[in-house]
Amino acid sequence: MIRLYRRYVDKVVDAGTAADLFEPLQNAIELEHSTIPPYLTAALSMKPGCNQDIAGLIRSVTGQEMLHMCIVCNILLAIGGQPSINHMGFAPSYPGPLPMHIGGDGFEVGIEAFSIRLLKETFMRIEEPENPLPIRVALDMPDYTTIGAFYAALQKKILELGDAIFQPASVPKQVLEGRWFPSDQLFAIRSAQDAVRAIDLIVRQGEGTSTEPFEVKGTPAHYYQFGEIVAGRRLVVEPAGFAYAGEAIPFDPDGVYPLKPNCRIADFEPGSQAHVRITRFNYDYNCLLNALHHCFNGEPDKLDVAIGIMYSLRTDAVALMQTPVAAGSGLCVGPSFEYVRV
Amino acid sequence: MSYLDGPRINFSGMFQADVSTINNDLKNFDVAHFDPTHQQLGPGGWNPEGTGSFRLVDCVISGGSLDGKLLTGAHQDAAIGMRLENADQRVAGKLVDLDPQQQMVSQIWGLRLRLSDGAGDPVFAGAYETAAFTNLWKRQLNASAPNDQQLAAVYTSVLQGVTWRAHVGSALLDALRAASEDGALSINMNVFGYGRDPSIPRYTLGHVIGSIGPHRAGSPKHFVMGRQMIPVMISRTLTPDRQAGYLACAVDEGAKRLSADFGNVLPIKSADGGFTDIGRLVLAVSRDDPDARLDKVPAAALAVLGEIAYPHGDPARSQQWYAQSAGIVELDYGAAGDWVAQNIGQRPLLLCKPDGADPGRYQVVLQESIHGLYVRADQFVYRLEPGDTADVDFYCTRFGKPCATTVAFGTQLGMMGGDGVGGEGPPINTGKLEYAAQMTTDAAGHARLQIHAPAAGPGNPRGYIDGQLYGVGCTLPGQPAGSPQNIWDFVSLLVFDRVEVPAQPTWHADIQPILQQYANLYPIMSRHLIDLGDYDSVLPHVRILELAFSLPRDNPNHMPVTRDLSDAKRQMILRWLRQPGPDGKPLKGMAPPSATAVPAPAPDTAPAPAPALALEPLQEAGKTSFVLGYQARQGKPETQP
Numbered sequence: 001m002i003r004l005y006r007r008y009v010d011k012v013v014d015a016g017t018a019a020d021l022f023e024p025l026q027n028a029i030e031l032e033h034s035t036i037p038p039y040l041t042a043a044l045s046m047k048p049g050c051n052q053d054i055a056g057l058i059r060s061v062t063g064q065e066m067l068h069m070c071i072v073c074n075i076l077l078a079i080g081g082q083p084s085i086n087h088m089g090f091a092p093s094y095p096g097p098l099p100m101h102i103g104g105d106g107f108e109v110g111i112e113a114f115s116i117r118l119l120k121e122t123f124m125r126i127e128e129p130e131n132p133l134p135i136r137v138a139l140d141m142p143d144y145t146t147i148g149a150f151y152a153a154l155q156k157k158i159l160e161l162g163d164a165i166f167q168p169a170s171v172p173k174q175v176l177e178g179r180w181f182p183s184d185q186l187f188a189i190r191s192a193q194d195a196v197r198a199i200d201l202i203v204r205q206g207e208g209t210s211t212e213p214f215e216v217k218g219t220p221a222h223y224y225q226f227g228e229i230v231a232g233r234r235l236v237v238e239p240a241g242f243a244y245a246g247e248a249i250p251f252d253p254d255g256v257y258p259l260k261p262n263c264r265i266a267d268f269e270p271g272s273q274a275h276v277r278i279t280r281f282n283y284d285y286n287c288l289l290n291a292l293h294h295c296f297n298g299e300p301d302k303l304d305v306a307i308g309i310m311y312s313l314r315t316d317a318v319a320l321m322q323t324p325v326a327a328g329s330g331l332c333v334g335p336s337f338e339y340v341r342v
Numbered sequence: 343m344s345y346l347d348g349p350r351i352n353f354s355g356m357f358q359a360d361v362s363t364i365n366n367d368l369k370n371f372d373v374a375h376f377d378p379t380h381q382q383l384g385p386g387g388w389n390p391e392g393t394g395s396f397r398l399v400d401c402v403i404s405g406g407s408l409d410g411k412l413l414t415g416a417h418q419d420a421a422i423g424m425r426l427e428n429a430d431q432r433v434a435g436k437l438v439d440l441d442p443q444q445q446m447v448s449q450i451w452g453l454r455l456r457l458s459d460g461a462g463d464p465v466f467a468g469a470y471e472t473a474a475f476t477n478l479w480k481r482q483l484n485a486s487a488p489n490d491q492q493l494a495a496v497y498t499s500v501l502q503g504v505t506w507r508a509h510v511g512s513a514l515l516d517a518l519r520a521a522s523e524d525g526a527l528s529i530n531m532n533v534f535g536y537g538r539d540p541s542i543p544r545y546t547l548g549h550v551i552g553s554i555g556p557h558r559a560g561s562p563k564h565f566v567m568g569r570q571m572i573p574v575m576i577s578r579t580l581t582p583d584r585q586a587g588y589l590a591c592a593v594d595e596g597a598k599r600l601s602a603d604f605g606n607v608l609p610i611k612s613a614d615g616g617f618t619d620i621g622r623l624v625l626a627v628s629r630d631d632p633d634a635r636l637d638k639v640p641a642a643a644l645a646v647l648g649e650i651a652y653p654h655g656d657p658a659r660s661q662q663w664y665a666q667s668a669g670i671v672e673l674d675y676g677a678a679g680d681w682v683a684q685n686i687g688q689r690p691l692l693l694c695k696p697d698g699a700d701p702g703r704y705q706v707v708l709q710e711s712i713h714g715l716y717v718r719a720d721q722f723v724y725r726l727e728p729g730d731t732a733d734v735d736f737y738c739t740r741f742g743k744p745c746a747t748t749v750a751f752g753t754q755l756g757m758m759g760g761d762g763v764g765g766e767g768p769p770i771n772t773g774k775l776e777y778a779a780q781m782t783t784d785a786a787g788h789a790r791l792q793i794h795a796p797a798a799g800p801g802n803p804r805g806y807i808d809g810q811l812y813g814v815g816c817t818l819p820g821q822p823a824g825s826p827q828n829i830w831d832f833v834s835l836l837v838f839d840r841v842e843v844p845a846q847p848t849w850h851a852d853i854q855p856i857l858q859q860y861a862n863l864y865p866i867m868s869r870h871l872i873d874l875g876d877y878d879s880v881l882p883h884v885r886i887l888e889l890a891f892s893l894p895r896d897n898p899n900h901m902p903v904t905r906d907l908s909d910a911k912r913q914m915i916l917r918w919l920r921q922p923g924p925d926g927k928p929l930k931g932m933a934p935p936s937a938t939a940v941p942a943p944a945p946d947t948a949p950a951p952a953p954a955l956a957l958e959p960l961q962e963a964g965k966t967s968f969v970l971g972y973q974a975r976q977g978k979p980e981t982q983p
Binding site: 276 | 358360391393395397399427428429430431432433434462541542543545547866867869870871885886888889890893897898899
């Protein structure tokens with residue numbers, strides 16, 4: 001299961017005012033964002049025409065993480081907070097621990113090309129539900145709790161503080177552009193019930209339910225989608241229970257760009273192609289964070305601009321992934337998602 | 343008023359032009375006969391998977407000018423050392439050709455620039471108004487790497503909607519802000535040393551040195567309304583017959599001061615901008631106003647204004663001077679005597695060097711346009727829908743001052759045509775544009791020529807290439823016939839075909855043929871992100887495609903990147919995206935009966951066999967082959983440009 005320090009949940013439990021929830025919600029925004037760079041890199045690391053089913057599955061998970069980030073930003077806005085997205089430390093320094101020490105001590109997440117190992121050891125650990133089906137796992141680490149518990153505590157506290165903490169004036173600042181996400185998923189947060197419903201969606205898309213690995217009929221939650229890739233088969237319902245026994249999801253290890261894991265700008269000689277391209281990639285990534293920051297701080301119409309940067313980042317990433325680390329090395333440059341001030 | 347008038351900041355660094363090279367070859371537009379191997383390096387040129395991005399890279403303010411004084415260090419002004427950056431909240435700009443048959447007016451679209459101080463805080467930011475390069479010539483004498491682009495050019499434009507920080511802490515920037523009008527700044531970029539070899543660090547990068555100065559309302563945005571000195575090229579080449587490139591000067595007769603822009607004048611030995619020695623150069627005023635081009639003149643025939651002390655020999659010194667000054671030389675001619683003061687406004691300027699054989703004579707290297715007369719279109723690249731009108735602003739000057747005179751207009755095609763890889767292409771300039779045969783400029787030297795595209799469109803004369811290309815040039819009847827002209831001074835127009843948009847466009851009948859062409863020509867997207875030629879691949883991306891196709895052309899995320907799709911076809915694609923069928927998906931329609939029953943190109947559009955050209959393999963698509971193709975169509979191939 002996704003472990004996080006109990007103190008992050010305690011902070012929610014101990015909250016007495018809406019302002020006390022600003023920091024936990026900011027943490028949650030950072031958490032939801034922090035999975036996007038490693039997931040996106042894995043999805044984009046497939047060579048043209050190769051492993052497209054796998055890339056599609058990871059992309060769909062990535063898209064939902066973007067939705068979750070938007071939802072938490074809207075909740076924070078709704079109770080009078082201000083998301084901060086373009087500051088140093090917003091994104092983890094990869095490889096490194098995720099926000100709120102998700103995954104427990106020693107668990108680090110890097111930026112790598114797709115591999116079954118990466119999926120199994122990292123992505124599935126990030127997405128592990130509180131009670132993975134079909135095997136129930138007991139929680140025996142008192143210092144840690146789960147992301148599910150964190151969100152449950154948040155829901156409980158929001159209900160406790162009630163509708164009074166929701167500011168109607170915040171609604172025009174919330175990002176609700178219906179083009180990118182269905183309106184039953186990204187909706188205005190006006191009340192405690194709205195917030196609870198939105199958080200339900202985050203947990204369900206990430207973990208499924210306690211009895212079903214599907215977030216909606218036919219679509220497994222993140223953990224189980226990754227499980228499908230590892231198993232090489234779609235998740236199906238059988239009389240005896242759930243099984244990875246459906247349609248095959250083939251994986252061709254040669255269909256992945258040979259990326260040097262965890263590249264950093266500083267790894268490359270200034271003036272080299274690799275340096276130029278990874279620097280430009282990071283520049284654009286930080287432009288994206290700037291655009292998102294402004295989007296969630298009074299300019300919700302900027303979402304289209306941010307989406308435009310995201311698509312451009314994907315072409316930049318693909319160009320980067322075909323750039324050799326050095327002549328004759330056999331490895332190519334991976335994106336680093338570093339903070340640089342732009 | 344422009345960057346040449348000052349005060350100005352000068353910047354230097356690199357630019358990235360990550361252009362895709364597949365669309366340099368006209369044949370690659372032919373969907374029916376497209377060869378997928380042309381998406382690979384080599385057959386697809388030197389950068390088939392280019393993104394089209396244009397951005398500045400590591401550009402710093404390396405000098406400036408305030409009250410005619412050159413500033414070179416941060417101790418003189420806080421502006422020196424600041425960084426000239428790209429947009430901080432959107433994607434980089436794009437670099438785009440007009441058409442495979444007109445690749446010599448590549449435009450920058452959607453670029454935003456931003457000056458940021460040492461702390462990274464913005465000082466000013468503005469939107470770069472779309473501009474094409476001009477004044478292209480073979481400036482770099484030696485290739486520094488295989489397949490180096492030895493042609494250099496200049497981009498002149500304005501930054502619009504410039505927003506400034508309240509307190510800047512720089513006297514230079516305060517003066518620049520005060521001198522500018524309408525929230526605009528004039529910006530000039532000399533680009534050179536562009537690398538096209540995938541194995542070198544400079545691949546897709548080039549050098550840029552330029553200036554930002556004041557812009558005045560009513561001034562042209564894309565050239566200096568000043569004294570123009572145009573080189574004469576060796577026949578059918580882009581090599582000047584007297585070594586120097588394009589020089590523009592601004593003269594302040596009241597202050598007896600002259601600013602001369604040598605930024606695109608001096609040939610360079612290699613990609614990094616070390617000047618070659620072309621002799622001792624002086625700027626002078628001719629005592630006569632000759633009717634023709636001068637060659638060698640006696641010393642008595644001119645009045646010397648001053649020497650142009652460009653450093654050569656030591657490349658590092660050249661580069662430093664170039665970066666600090668942007669090649670702009672300011673001369674105070676107060677000491678040159680009364681004759682100069684009284685006549686500089688009515689006699690041509692000359693760039694000369696002493697004639698080695700005869701100390702009493704000078705060789706004229708560059709000469710101001712005959713009788714000081716010069717006319718040019720400000721914006722000179724247009725895309726028109728059928729029935730559209732281009733409002734083209736022409737400005738005429740005589741010895742740098744606005745000139746009311748008659749301007750005659752007519753067809754001028756420059757290097758347009760061919761197939762982009764050295765061979766023949768379909769005919770251009772078929773049909774007719776409507777515009778006045780002549781106009782008279784007003785007291786400000788301005789005339790607006792309206793060029794009308796026929797409502798019926800050009801009638802698809804080029805088969806698989808949309809629309810038709812036209813060129814409109816201008817001459818001054820008051821100038822003697824045969825006066826040297828700038829070969830780049832004409833208006834390029836692409837008129838799109840007329841399209842009747844069906845009420846319910848379908849994938850097979852209307853959309854796939856268009857998107858397949860982009861899929862072929864833009865593989866960085868089609869091979870890696872969305873296969874635009876495949877219905878099922880397009881479906882999950884309907885929303886992002888709707889956004890990108892609905893953005894205006896000057897938005898950097900506009901689709902198609904190449905900006906060569908008519909509004910009508912874009913509207914058709916948008917209608918298709920926005921009108922899903924009962925299954926919630928855009929209409930698929932009926933597949934054509936047989937995908938293989940594709941007619942060969944119509945005979946009148948079939949390219950003729952290509953003349954044999956000596957091309958390096960990677961040059962088979964690009965500016966070099968475009969110029970070589972032009973040379974081949976005109977006559978014998980010359981040396982490689």
